[in-house]
Amino acid sequence: MALSTILFDMDGTLLDSRTAVVDAVADGLAGAYRHHGLPPAEPDRKLFAACMGLPSDAYFARAFDPETVPRDRRGAFARTFGRLTAAAEVAAIRDGRTALYPGAAETLAFLSERHRLLLFSNAGAVYFRAVIAGHGLERxxxxxLCLEEALSRRLASDKADMIVAMVENPGRAVVVGDRAGDIEAGHAVGARTVGCRYGFGSPEELQAADWIIDGLPELMALPLA
Known part of the structure; x- marks a missing residue:
């Protein structure tokens, strides 16, 4: 019997976040330094990418050099960083500067006729909902569900909990993602997993996945049964 549910991570799995989203993070960081009256620091794009997949609060607490912000101001700085980045991300989506990975539309259309598709993410709610609306993913x-929404609704506190909250029988689900956290969350609840080698994760992060793909269209040929 075919597996009834496939859960997709968003950034690095469906949405190619390497350019427009990383640019928005850089804009948000520059704005945070200005807002707090601090000397600007050069954006570390490798750090931005390495932090992709973290819960939103953790992301903005880690995606800057802590030595550039006084210790007692880092919490407020991270919150400003997150708020300004979300605004820049929404603008990028509105202006058509973000894109799904090649083959995403065709793959999702194919799979949606055969499975129940769900989207889950550690992203903040404003950005998450903007991506869905901007790319017509509601179709x-x-x-x-994103983690910020799950926390506010007291549904879940991490990705594994989110799967349980969204799926009646996690053991018959497949989780598709590009980071170790996606693979670990899936296995924690008995789901099978697909690691996306084209995303932000290293090859080592994905070794435990049941399948590994180099492009979304490969999902259409996997024996998801």
Whole structure:
């Protein structure tokens, strides 16, 4: 019997975040330094990419050099960084500067006829919902949930909990993602997993995945049963 549910991570799995989203993070960081009256620091794009997949609060607490911000101001700085980045991300989506990975639309259309598709993410709610609206993902996903929403609704505190909250039988689900956290979350609840080698994760992060793909269209040929 075919597996009834496939859960997709967003950044690095469906959305190619390497350019427009990373640019928005750089803009948000520059704005945070200005807002707090601090000397600007050069954006570390490798750090931005390395932090992709973290919960939103953790991301903005780690995606800058802590030595550039006084210790007692780092919490407020991270919150400003997150708020300004979200605004820059929404602007990028509105202006058409973000893109899904090649083959995403065709793959999602194919799978949505055979499975119940769900979208879940550690991203903040404003950005998450903007991506869904900007790329018409509501047409193929039966439900979508980000960690900020899950926490506010007391549904879940991490990705494994989110799977349990969204899926009636996690053991018959497949989780598709590009970071170790996606693979670990899936296995923690008995789901099978697909690691996306084209995303932000290293090859080592994905070794435990049940399948590994180099492009989304490969999902259409996997024996998801």
């Amino acid at each position: 193929v996903f039966a439900d979508a």
